[in-house]
Amino acid sequence: MQGKKGRYLLAGGLAGIANGLFGGGGGSVLVPLLTRYCGLDQRRAFATSVAVILPLCALSVGIYLFRGGLDVMTALPYLIGGTAGGWAGGKWFKGVKILWLKRAFGLLLIYGGVRSFL
Protein backbone atom coordinates (compact mmCIF):
# COMPACT_ATOMS: atom_id res chain seq x y z
CA MET A 1 0.00 0.00 0.00
CA GLN A 2 2.79 2.35 0.95
CA GLY A 3 4.50 1.68 -2.38
CA LYS A 4 1.37 2.53 -4.30
CA LYS A 5 1.04 5.82 -2.52
CA GLY A 6 4.57 6.73 -3.55
CA ARG A 7 3.70 5.90 -7.14
CA TYR A 8 0.61 8.13 -7.09
CA LEU A 9 2.71 10.90 -5.63
CA LEU A 10 5.36 10.57 -8.32
CA ALA A 11 2.76 10.41 -11.10
CA GLY A 12 1.08 13.51 -9.76
CA GLY A 13 4.42 15.27 -9.42
CA LEU A 14 5.36 14.63 -13.03
CA ALA A 15 1.95 15.83 -14.18
CA GLY A 16 2.49 18.92 -12.06
CA ILE A 17 5.78 19.67 -13.81
CA ALA A 18 4.13 19.51 -17.23
CA ASN A 19 1.20 21.53 -15.96
CA GLY A 20 3.29 24.33 -14.54
CA LEU A 21 6.02 24.44 -17.15
CA PHE A 22 3.92 24.06 -20.30
CA GLY A 23 0.56 25.17 -19.04
CA GLY A 24 -0.98 21.87 -19.97
CA GLY A 25 -0.28 18.31 -20.87
CA GLY A 26 -0.72 17.11 -17.33
CA GLY A 27 -3.32 14.59 -18.42
CA SER A 28 -1.12 13.37 -21.25
CA VAL A 29 1.51 12.54 -18.65
CA LEU A 30 -0.77 11.37 -15.89
CA VAL A 31 -3.02 8.92 -17.72
CA PRO A 32 -0.23 6.70 -19.10
CA LEU A 33 1.45 6.76 -15.70
CA LEU A 34 -1.74 5.80 -13.91
CA THR A 35 -2.37 2.90 -16.26
CA ARG A 36 1.12 1.55 -16.86
CA TYR A 37 2.89 2.43 -13.67
CA CYS A 38 0.05 2.41 -11.12
CA GLY A 39 -2.11 -0.31 -12.67
CA LEU A 40 -5.41 1.58 -12.95
CA ASP A 41 -7.72 0.59 -15.74
CA GLN A 42 -7.95 3.11 -18.57
CA ARG A 43 -11.37 4.49 -17.91
CA ARG A 44 -10.69 5.18 -14.25
CA ALA A 45 -7.33 6.68 -15.14
CA PHE A 46 -8.94 9.15 -17.54
CA ALA A 47 -11.66 10.27 -15.15
CA THR A 48 -9.30 10.46 -12.19
CA SER A 49 -6.87 12.60 -14.13
CA VAL A 50 -9.56 15.28 -14.52
CA ALA A 51 -9.91 15.49 -10.76
CA VAL A 52 -6.15 15.57 -10.20
CA ILE A 53 -5.36 18.16 -12.87
CA LEU A 54 -8.03 20.66 -11.85
CA PRO A 55 -6.39 21.91 -8.64
CA LEU A 56 -3.00 21.94 -10.36
CA CYS A 57 -4.39 24.21 -13.08
CA ALA A 58 -5.92 26.51 -10.50
CA LEU A 59 -2.60 26.91 -8.75
CA SER A 60 -0.55 27.31 -11.95
CA VAL A 61 -2.93 29.84 -13.44
CA GLY A 62 -2.70 31.84 -10.24
CA ILE A 63 1.07 31.92 -10.55
CA TYR A 64 0.91 32.85 -14.25
CA LEU A 65 -1.48 35.68 -13.43
CA PHE A 66 0.64 36.89 -10.59
CA ARG A 67 3.89 36.72 -12.54
CA GLY A 68 2.85 38.05 -15.92
CA GLY A 69 -0.81 38.76 -16.31
CA LEU A 70 -3.10 37.15 -18.82
CA ASP A 71 -4.99 38.53 -21.79
CA VAL A 72 -8.52 37.53 -20.83
CA MET A 73 -10.09 38.78 -24.06
CA THR A 74 -7.98 36.40 -26.12
CA ALA A 75 -8.80 33.63 -23.69
CA LEU A 76 -12.56 34.18 -23.62
CA PRO A 77 -13.68 32.26 -26.74
CA TYR A 78 -11.57 29.28 -25.69
CA LEU A 79 -13.14 29.39 -22.25
CA ILE A 80 -16.67 29.45 -23.59
CA GLY A 81 -15.96 26.67 -26.06
CA GLY A 82 -14.20 24.66 -23.38
CA THR A 83 -17.12 24.97 -21.01
CA ALA A 84 -19.50 23.46 -23.55
CA GLY A 85 -17.00 20.84 -24.67
CA GLY A 86 -16.11 19.78 -21.16
CA TRP A 87 -19.73 19.28 -20.28
CA ALA A 88 -20.26 17.15 -23.39
CA GLY A 89 -17.09 15.21 -22.67
CA GLY A 90 -18.32 14.21 -19.25
CA LYS A 91 -21.69 13.24 -20.68
CA TRP A 92 -20.31 11.14 -23.56
CA PHE A 93 -17.51 9.59 -21.61
CA LYS A 94 -19.19 6.25 -21.00
CA GLY A 95 -19.81 5.51 -24.65
CA VAL A 96 -16.57 6.61 -26.24
CA LYS A 97 -13.95 4.36 -27.80
CA ILE A 98 -10.62 5.74 -26.83
CA LEU A 99 -8.21 3.92 -29.09
CA TRP A 100 -8.81 5.62 -32.44
CA LEU A 101 -8.50 9.02 -30.82
CA LYS A 102 -5.02 8.22 -29.65
CA ARG A 103 -3.58 7.76 -33.13
CA ALA A 104 -4.78 11.11 -34.47
CA PHE A 105 -3.77 12.74 -31.23
CA GLY A 106 -0.20 11.35 -31.44
CA LEU A 107 0.27 12.59 -35.01
CA LEU A 108 -0.93 16.08 -34.18
CA LEU A 109 1.36 16.30 -31.19
CA ILE A 110 4.40 15.34 -33.20
CA TYR A 111 3.44 17.90 -35.83
CA GLY A 112 3.14 20.59 -33.17
CA GLY A 113 6.38 19.47 -31.58
CA VAL A 114 8.32 19.73 -34.80
CA ARG A 115 6.78 23.12 -35.50
CA SER A 116 8.06 24.38 -32.16
CA PHE A 117 11.61 23.79 -33.34
CA LEU A 118 11.22 25.55 -36.69
Place this chain on the structure above:
Amino acid sequence: MRDWILPLLVGAATGVLSGFGVGGGTLLLVYMTAFAGVEQRLAQGINLLYFLPAGLMALPAHVKNGCIEKRVLLPAIGGGLVCAALSAWAASAMEVGLLRKCFGAFLIAVGGMELFGRSKGPEQGDSGGS
Protein backbone atom coordinates in the same frame (compact mmCIF):
# COMPACT_ATOMS: atom_id res chain seq x y z
CA MET B 1 -15.81 37.68 -36.11
CA ARG B 2 -13.65 34.89 -37.45
CA ASP B 3 -11.28 35.66 -34.60
CA TRP B 4 -13.97 34.45 -32.31
CA ILE B 5 -15.72 31.63 -34.12
CA LEU B 6 -12.68 29.46 -34.73
CA PRO B 7 -11.29 29.62 -31.18
CA LEU B 8 -14.77 28.91 -29.88
CA LEU B 9 -15.14 25.80 -32.03
CA VAL B 10 -11.64 24.57 -31.35
CA GLY B 11 -12.15 25.16 -27.64
CA ALA B 12 -15.37 23.16 -27.73
CA ALA B 13 -13.72 20.27 -29.60
CA THR B 14 -10.70 20.07 -27.35
CA GLY B 15 -13.03 20.61 -24.40
CA VAL B 16 -14.63 17.25 -25.12
CA LEU B 17 -11.21 15.62 -24.89
CA SER B 18 -10.39 17.59 -21.76
CA GLY B 19 -13.64 16.33 -20.30
CA PHE B 20 -12.55 12.78 -21.06
CA GLY B 21 -9.40 13.52 -19.10
CA VAL B 22 -6.63 13.54 -21.61
CA GLY B 23 -5.14 15.45 -24.45
CA GLY B 24 -7.54 18.35 -24.73
CA GLY B 25 -5.22 20.91 -23.24
CA THR B 26 -2.21 19.58 -25.08
CA LEU B 27 -4.09 19.76 -28.34
CA LEU B 28 -5.36 23.25 -27.64
CA LEU B 29 -1.80 24.35 -26.96
CA VAL B 30 -0.72 22.95 -30.30
CA TYR B 31 -3.58 24.76 -32.03
CA MET B 32 -2.80 28.08 -30.38
CA THR B 33 0.96 27.98 -30.88
CA ALA B 34 1.27 26.19 -34.23
CA PHE B 35 -1.88 27.42 -36.00
CA ALA B 36 -3.30 30.53 -34.37
CA GLY B 37 -0.01 32.29 -33.73
CA VAL B 38 -0.61 32.89 -30.04
CA GLU B 39 2.61 33.62 -28.20
CA GLN B 40 3.88 30.61 -26.24
CA ARG B 41 3.56 31.94 -22.72
CA LEU B 42 0.16 33.53 -23.32
CA ALA B 43 -1.05 30.27 -24.88
CA GLN B 44 0.03 28.41 -21.77
CA GLY B 45 -1.82 30.79 -19.49
CA ILE B 46 -4.97 30.60 -21.62
CA ASN B 47 -4.77 26.84 -21.62
CA LEU B 48 -4.59 26.67 -17.84
CA LEU B 49 -7.51 29.03 -17.49
CA TYR B 50 -9.47 27.09 -20.09
CA PHE B 51 -9.19 23.82 -18.23
CA LEU B 52 -10.87 25.20 -15.12
CA PRO B 53 -14.39 25.40 -16.61
CA ALA B 54 -13.83 22.47 -18.99
CA GLY B 55 -12.70 20.14 -16.20
CA LEU B 56 -15.28 21.40 -13.73
CA MET B 57 -18.10 20.76 -16.17
CA ALA B 58 -16.97 17.18 -16.74
CA LEU B 59 -16.21 16.27 -13.16
CA PRO B 60 -19.77 15.69 -11.87
CA ALA B 61 -20.37 13.11 -14.61
CA HIS B 62 -17.20 11.24 -13.67
CA VAL B 63 -18.17 11.24 -10.02
CA LYS B 64 -21.64 10.02 -10.89
CA ASN B 65 -20.23 7.23 -13.05
CA GLY B 66 -18.08 6.18 -10.14
CA CYS B 67 -14.94 6.44 -12.26
CA ILE B 68 -12.83 8.51 -9.87
CA GLU B 69 -10.19 6.47 -8.09
CA LYS B 70 -10.29 8.23 -4.73
CA ARG B 71 -7.17 6.79 -3.16
CA VAL B 72 -5.10 8.32 -5.96
CA LEU B 73 -6.34 11.84 -5.33
CA LEU B 74 -4.59 12.90 -2.17
CA PRO B 75 -1.00 11.82 -2.96
CA ALA B 76 -1.21 12.73 -6.65
CA ILE B 77 -2.66 16.17 -6.01
CA GLY B 78 -0.22 16.78 -3.17
CA GLY B 79 2.81 15.91 -5.26
CA GLY B 80 1.34 17.69 -8.24
CA LEU B 81 0.71 20.98 -6.47
CA VAL B 82 4.29 21.25 -5.23
CA CYS B 83 5.76 20.47 -8.65
CA ALA B 84 3.25 22.67 -10.47
CA ALA B 85 4.07 25.65 -8.28
CA LEU B 86 7.81 25.28 -8.82
CA SER B 87 7.58 24.72 -12.54
CA ALA B 88 5.00 27.46 -13.12
CA TRP B 89 7.43 29.78 -11.43
CA ALA B 90 10.26 28.49 -13.60
CA ALA B 91 8.18 28.92 -16.76
CA SER B 92 7.48 32.55 -15.99
CA ALA B 93 11.20 33.21 -15.53
CA MET B 94 12.40 31.19 -18.51
CA GLU B 95 13.38 32.67 -21.84
CA VAL B 96 10.48 32.05 -24.25
CA GLY B 97 12.61 30.53 -27.02
CA LEU B 98 13.93 27.90 -24.64
CA LEU B 99 10.48 27.27 -23.21
CA ARG B 100 9.19 26.67 -26.71
CA LYS B 101 11.92 24.16 -27.47
CA CYS B 102 11.26 22.27 -24.25
CA PHE B 103 7.59 22.25 -25.14
CA GLY B 104 8.39 20.88 -28.60
CA ALA B 105 10.47 18.06 -27.14
CA PHE B 106 7.67 17.29 -24.70
CA LEU B 107 5.09 17.08 -27.50
CA ILE B 108 7.22 14.79 -29.60
CA ALA B 109 7.80 12.51 -26.61
CA VAL B 110 4.11 12.33 -25.69
CA GLY B 111 3.08 11.97 -29.34
CA GLY B 112 5.53 9.12 -29.81
CA MET B 113 4.19 7.40 -26.73
CA GLU B 114 0.65 7.68 -28.01
CA LEU B 115 1.56 6.33 -31.41
CA PHE B 116 3.95 3.56 -30.52
CA GLY B 117 3.40 2.99 -26.84
CA ARG B 118 1.42 -0.02 -25.87
CA SER B 119 -0.48 -0.03 -22.66
CA LYS B 120 -0.06 -3.17 -20.69
CA GLY B 121 -2.29 -4.14 -17.85
CA PRO B 122 -6.05 -3.88 -17.96
CA GLU B 123 -6.87 -2.67 -21.45
CA GLN B 124 -9.86 -0.42 -22.07
CA GLY B 125 -12.89 -1.96 -20.45
CA ASP B 126 -15.46 -0.17 -18.41
CA SER B 127 -14.18 -0.05 -14.89
CA GLY B 128 -14.24 -3.69 -13.95
CA GLY B 129 -17.05 -4.76 -11.72
CA SER B 130 -19.52 -1.99 -12.23
